[in-house]
Amino acid sequence: MPEDTLYERLGGEESIEAVVTEFYDRVMADDLVNHYFSDTDMQHQIAHQAQFISSVTGGPVEYTGEDMHAAHEGMGITKEEFDAIAGHLDDALVEFDVPTDDREHVLAAIGSYEEDIVGA
Numbered sequence: 366m367p368e369d370t371l372y373e374r375l376g377g378e379e380s381i382e383a384v385v386t387e388f389y390d391r392v393m394a395d396d397l398v399n400h401y402f403s404d405t406d407m408q409h410q411i412a413h414q415a416q417f418i419s420s421v422t423g424g425p426v427e428y429t430g431e432d433m434h435a436a437h438e439g440m441g442i443t444k445e446e447f448d449a450i451a452g453h454l455d456d457a458l459v460e461f462d463v464p465t466d467d468r469e470h471v472l473a474a475i476g477s478y479e480e481d482i483v484g485a
């Protein structure tokens with residue numbers, strides 16, 4: 366029997382959307398990074414991020430957004446800000462009782478885009 370994908374272990378679309386909503390609640394409460402989203406339609410952003418996480422975790426979803434460098438170009442995101450946002454994602458995953466190994470896999474998938482995001 367094939368092993369479940371990380372997407373399936375996370376609980377699929379609904380669970381990922383719940384984690385992403387919690388994640389953005391944490392991001393928006395953080396003055397270090399919330400200014401990046403001051404003019405953002407957060408419902409759209411949540412749906413977009415859920416699509417991205419679903420895609421990078423092996424879900425049946427194709428990410429249709431811009432590539433990471435183009436999406437973050439000119440924003441001047443620092444390593445400290447990237448780490449803060451990754452920390453909020455980890456905290457949201459903890460909130461939903463995602464096991465450590467699966468959290469590490471999600472963070473590694475997101476972390477693989479750090480070079481495209483930081484200082485873009």
